[in-house]
Amino acid sequence: MAYVKGCDMRGMLSFQILWLLSKKDMHGEGIAAEIERRRGEKPKAGTLYPALKDLSGRGLILGKKSGKTITYSLTSKGKATMKEAKTYFVRCFGEILASG
């Protein structure tokens, strides 16, 4: 992603992952596809999987392996984290989204 029209908008990957998983359980490729729909670019494997591993290691998401796929879901801790992060996000950027 890097510079998007002159503005760096990296970051927020973990937040976006938590947001997507709060809607429905998904596996890595599904998450990548949903992010692509929003950002216009699909996060590379070397970006996405370390992030999933980090979230998993911090107990925010849980992965269940079935065949070649791992389906991730939010833990209760992940749900609480998502809720607080969202409150912060809205406080920071809500007005930008509300302005049209």
Next chain:
Amino acid sequence: MAYVKGCDMRGMLSFQILWLLSKKDMHGEGIAAEIERRRGEKPKAGTLYPALKDLSGRGLILGKKSGKTITYSLTSKGKATMKEAKTYFVRCFGEILASG
């Protein structure tokens, strides 16, 4: 800022600065104060001023010195950048706000 309730939400500093300057011209401390109102924490000088310098160097903002203060305003290039960045931002995160 670093981890905010378990989610990293670094980034977006340049975007937030452009947004604030699209509302009204401000000097560094004024921008810091506005960001503090939203994020809950004031960006440190070592964070804010390099960002302003970078935006200035890329021709997105213009600083006019008067005494010890430098009042920044968006250039026409900065306005265009802000508009495109906002479009992208809404596409990425608009639904989060819309969800209540």
Next chain:
DNA sequence: TTAAATACATAGTATGTCCTATATGTAACC
């Protein structure tokens, strides 16, 4: 006219998000 406060600047360091590879394991097909 010092002293304090304000505004800006920079050096050095850390970290999460990015990338390009490369590698592993599973499934489906011929």
Next chain:
DNA sequence: GGTTACATATAGGACATACTATGTATTTAA
């Protein structure tokens, strides 16, 4: 079995955003 495709994983490197700490002007107050 062997090939192909898919899903996941890791190594190594780059960069913007963060921090702490220190430094330099300028303004204000004592």
